[in-house]
Amino acid sequence: REGEAADFELLTRGLAYAAVPCVLLVIQPDLGTPILLLFVWGGMAYIFGARLHHLGAFFFAFIMVFTAAWGFGLIRPHQKQRLTAFISDSTNIEKEGYHLRQSLIAVGSGHLAGQGLFRGPQTQLSFVPDQETDFIFTAVGEELGFLGSTTVILLFGVVLWRGLVICAEARTLFGQLVAAGIVVMLFFHVAANIGMTLGMMPVKGLPLPFVSYGGSAALTNFIALGLLQAIYSDRRSIRFE
Known part of the structure; x- marks a missing residue:
């Protein structure tokens, strides 16, 4: 029990560190990135050996805090509209549900082999907002x-699988934690972006890694791959004469 209490204290301390940038991002306001950071923290904590009931307690606390923030009006109106548009089928398709409606039309019209590159009506006529960034998967x-x-999803699967292999083969705990954080980050971006395109998740401003237009996101993702490669190369000592 003493060891379990120490682990819980260590997890709480780590969560406190992660909460600082999360609070600053919420003030902006930005809900997608704080949730991403919490998922990354959870993945790293799991690799570190955190007990599942501890992580479950933190998840329950997050749900309670989010519910309280919603009830006290701390969640901005446009953020509430995104969530209600995802949950309810009765939302106004000309306003809150417009993004999702046009996205589903675009993806559904692709059928098996698609309309052809640069020949999609929804994409080429710009019916889908933000199609070069957040909704790039509709064009695909x-x-x-x-x-x-x-094919695109399978390629992401290969990248994530290799990341997990690197995490498992890392020589140090620090390398394992960094690799785990990167894998969780990439997975969350892919799942959230494709999920919101297909109406499986609320609309969030998260780009699709290596596909969406954006300099800072691309730079971050390539730095993440570089870190994974460095961890992989560190498996064995390399001497340069």
């Missing part, structure tokens, strides 16, 4: 179809 679904979308 409409113009390349189910086969192209599946």
Whole structure:
């Protein structure tokens, strides 16, 4: 029990460090990135050996805090609209549900092989807002179809699988934690972006790694891959004469 209490205290301290940037991001306001940071923290904590009931307690506390923030009006109106548009089918398709409606039309019209590259009506006529950034996967679904979308998802799966292999083979705990954090970050971005495109998750301003237009996001993702490569190279000692 003493060891369990010490682990819980260590997790709480780590969460406190992660909460500082989360609070600053919420003030902006930005809900997507703080949730991403918490998922990264959870993945690193799990690799570190955190007990599942401890992580479950933190998750329950997060739900309670979010519910209280919603009730006291700390969640901005446009953020509430995104959540209600995801949950309710009765939202106004010309306002709150417009992004999701147009996204589903674009992806659904792709069928098996797609409309053809640069030939998708929804994409080329700009019916889908932010299609070069947050909703880039709609262009993939409409113009390349189910086969192209599946190929993109499989390529992401290869990257994530290699990240997990690097995490498992890392020589140090620090390397394992960094690799785990990167894998969770990439997975969350992919799942959230594709999920909101297909109506499976609320709309958030998270880009699709290596696909969405954006300099800072691309730079961050390539730095993350560089860190994974460095951890992989550190598996054995290399001497340069």
